[in-house]
Amino acid sequence: MFFEYSIEGGNFAQAGSTSSQVKKNLKQLNVDGSVIKRTVVALYEAEVNIVAHAFRGTIIVEIMEDKIHILLNDEGPGIPDIGKAMEIGFSTASPEVREMGFGAGMGLSNMKNNSDELHISSKVGQGTRVEITNYFQAKPVSLQ
Template structure:
């Protein structure tokens, strides 16, 4: 099964909508609750990253019996140093975004903790692609 959602950069009033739709789908498909909980954390963080940093993006979700494949692709400034960005506490979020309680530098580590496979690739001035895989039956 495949679903695609559009994500608007800069629009915090819609942040989380796509993740919420995916959560509903996973529940309908009777995916194990612990798996849903983990996927939702990773998805939301990846979605908010697009809202906070990029111009626009897409969330693609592919579900089969074995795994959930999540690909978030954006048009945006890109990440100059992915290793640095992965460090807990490191953030390039704006002061406005931080005031809302985002931008604590916890997003990518939340993602890493909650998926089985994470691959981030980025091109400066073009955008970023985040690929995540969670196995459904393996637990973790």
């Protein structure tokens, strides 16, 4: 089961709408509640990062019987030092974004804590690719 979404950089009014849609889909499929909760946190942070930092991006969600795989690709400034970006409190968000309560430097650690597998790669001046995988270990879903 595939879903693809387009994300517009800077459009905070829409931030979180993909996460909300994915949450609805997972609920309909009867995925375990704790897996939904974790997936939504990781995806929301990744989605907001595209809105806050990139020009545009795509989110491709694939739901399989045993896992959900989310691929986020953006065109944007990229991350020069991913290790540094993972540190709690490190942020390059603008003052405007911070005033809204975003950009506290907690997003990537939230993504890490709420993903079974997280892969981030980035090219400065081009963009960032984030892959989140969460497993439905205890309870496979039926995709009929």
